[in-house]
Amino acid sequence: MxxxxxxxxxxxxxxxxxxxxxxxxxxxxxxxxxxxxxxxxxxxxxxxxxxxxxxxxxxxxxxxxxxxQRGVDKARITSPVPQMLAVTALGYSGATPDKGIEGELVYFPTLAALKAAPAGSLAGKIAFIDHAMRAAQDGSGYGPYGQVRREGPTVAAQKGALAVVIRSVGTDSHRNPHTGVTSWGAGVKPIPAGAVSNPDADLIGRLAKLGKPVTIALTLTGKTVxxxxxxxxxxxxxxxxxxxxxxxxxxxxxxxxxxxxxxxxxxxxxxxxxxxxxxxxxxxxxxxxxxxxxxxxxxxxxxxxxxxxxxxxxxxxxxxxxxxxxxxxxxxxxxxxxxxxxxxxxxxxxxxxxxxxxxxxxxxxxxxxxxxxxxxxxxxxxxxxxxxxxxxxxxxxxxxxxxxxxxxxxxxxxxxxxxxxxxxxxxxxxxxxxx
Incomplete structure (x- = not known):
């Protein structure tokens, strides 16, 4: 045969x-x-x-x-354990002063959790928004999990946050932050908004579970023109x-x-x-x-x-x-x-x-x-x-x-x-x- x-x-x-x-x-x-x-x-x-x-x-x-126009992008955890973070500003981010800002980090496991936070509860604090995007052949996770980047900064600003940091909208395990544009709701003043790499987001999540206050220093000096x-x-x-x-x-x-x-x-x-x-x-x-x-x-x-x-x-x-x-x-x-x-x-x-x-x-x-x-x-x-x-x-x-x-x-x-x-x-x- x-x-x-x-x-x-x-x-x-x-x-x-x-x-x-x-x-x-x-x-x-x-x-x-x-x-x-x-x-x-x-x-x-x-x-x-x-x-x-x-x-x-x-x-x-x-x-x-x-x-x-991008400026200086830097971030580090200052307590409870000092640690540099791989960070990038999001497009149309608000700017920090050149010397940066520092504040207590408030961890939110999802965008929905941030939305449920009481009005004004983030005054003087820096919001961190996590998510659980996974790889898919058709890339279908980008739509829903991308809302953390597209909408999350506006919600954080509306809750009174000093700044916002998100887990990068990506599926890798490298210390490479993912940038991308965010949009601000009508009447919302832009606040500094950045994304950290997935391994750094994992670290922030682990620190949050310890129950100790987490503080972060953040410098994002880019500008919208x-x-x-x-x-x-x-x-x-x-x-x-x-x-x-x-x-x-x-x-x-x-x-x-x-x-x-x-x-x-x-x-x-x-x-x-x-x-x-x-x-x-x-x-x-x-x-x-x-x-x-x-x-x-x-x-x-x-x-x-x-x-x-x-x-x-x-x-x-x-x-x-x-x-x-x-x-x-x-x-x-x-x-x-x-x-x-x-x-x-x-x-x-x-x-x-x-x-x-x-x-x-x-x-x-x-x-x-x-x-x-x-x-x-x-x-x-x-x-x-x-x-x-x-x-x-x-x-x-x-x-x-x-x-x-x-x-x-x-x-x-x-x-x-x-x-x-x-x-x-x-x-x-x-x-x-x-x-």
Whole structure:
């Protein structure tokens, strides 16, 4: 009996575009904090790169933002046991004096516990908010546990806290704090807000259980600045029929400043750009494929909002890559009922790569959601394996060595399959958003 045929190994990458982009952004530019001089250099680099790759109508579309400029970030436990802490300020944190502050730490095991604290009970004290985020393939813990960062500082301020420190919203066990933006409720004066690494949060939890007073010294001197320059970089690969609305593929060019933004989101820009080019390698697609390298995603999705305002012309469909560079394992779509055959063809094509159809509904991502909502666009979500994504997310460890070239290539190949289908579809209907 003959041995069963082995699966054919995928062909070697047809190009190095994706690797060149992620390597170039992280090496030649580095961190790209929104509103900074580095983000401006990244826009110039991106514009030149897209033009060199053959994109047409390449332009930088400027806008201004409310930005955050990092200062000095330091923290230490002063009693009962002196201990330095690995800390980072959250975006839009309030500032301490240059000499810092010191106060009693009040431990809350969850955000709900903080919300239950009596009004005024934290006057002159520093709140610490814990949580229990765990790794998941789909990254689903980020939504609920991320509220500790997004909402927790406002609640602490409303309770009268002098400052707030949270356990980093991440799943690693390294002494790397995770930054990220917080938002302040209407009428709430920002207080200093920082995140400590997971091992340091574990230490704080153990000290709290001893029942002795815990005090902490905290210095966070960053500042929020209005009117900083940012912008999007946009480029087209023209289709055979310019009268048809384009397919939009997005990513974000900015990053946090602790690492070099390799997984978040230089890899996304690499994936969408390389796939767009490869989809046209065998011949010009019917529809134009437009690439959006959005600015200022991390500080509030400003690039996506600016794109939607600047581009009221019809689009057909939107996709985004902003979840690292691990392998695509799931696809989810949102098409009009009449376009079910189109959705089925995408699922079938990706099925040959071992990518499964998800049960959820595609939503896009921060950089494309505004235009999706405004124009009721069809959407395809390519779900990457997020098991280790939140080990690195918003940390000093977000660097080029974390990108696996084979996984990056699998992303490009999967995206190419989808773009070859949707960019050659003669009709794509608008879609009512889910209720």
């Amino acid at each position: 003959a041995a069963p045929a082995m699966p054919v190994a995928p062909a070697a990458p047809a190009d190095t575009v994706a690797w060149d982009i992620v390597s170039g952004l992280t090496t030649e530019i580095g961190q790209r904090l929104a509103g900074s001089e580095a983000e401006a250099r990244a826009r110039a680099w991106g514009s030149q790169k897209l033009q060199a790759l053959g994109f047409r109508n390449v332009k930088v579309e400027p806008f201004t933002i409310r930005g955050y 209005e009117g900083l320059p940012s912008g999007n970089v946009v480029g087209d690969l023209p289709g055979r029929d310019p009268s048809l609305p384009p397919v939009l593929v997005g990513c974000h060019l900015d990053s946090w400043d602790l690492g070099t933004g390799a997984i978040d989101d230089a890899s996304g820009c690499a994936i969408v750009t390389a796939a767009a080019l490869r989809a046209q390698a065998a011949g010009q697609t019917l529809r134009t494929i437009r690439v959006l390298w959005a600015g200022s995603e991390e500080l509030g999705g400003f690039g996506g909002e600016a794109y939607a305002k600047a581009h009221a012309e019809p689009h057909a469909l939107a996709m985004e890559s902003d979840f690292g560079a691990d392998r695509v394992w799931r696809v989810q779509t949102r098409f009009a009922p009449a376009d079910k055959p189109l959705a089925d063809s995408i699922v079938a094509a990706l099925g040959t790569m071992g990518i499964v159809a998800g049960r959820g509904t595609a939503g896009g991502g921060t950089d494309v959601e505004p235009v999706i909502a405004a124009q009721k666009l069809a959407v395809v979500d390519m779900g990457q394996d997020g098991t280790h994504y939140f080990d690195l997310h918003h940390t000093p460890d977000d660097t080029l060595d974390k990108i696996d070239p084979a996984a990056l290539e699998q992303n490009v190949a999967a995206w190419t399959q989808v773009l070859e289908i949707v960019a050659n579809a003669p009709a794509i209907a608008s879609v009512n958003p889910p209720e």
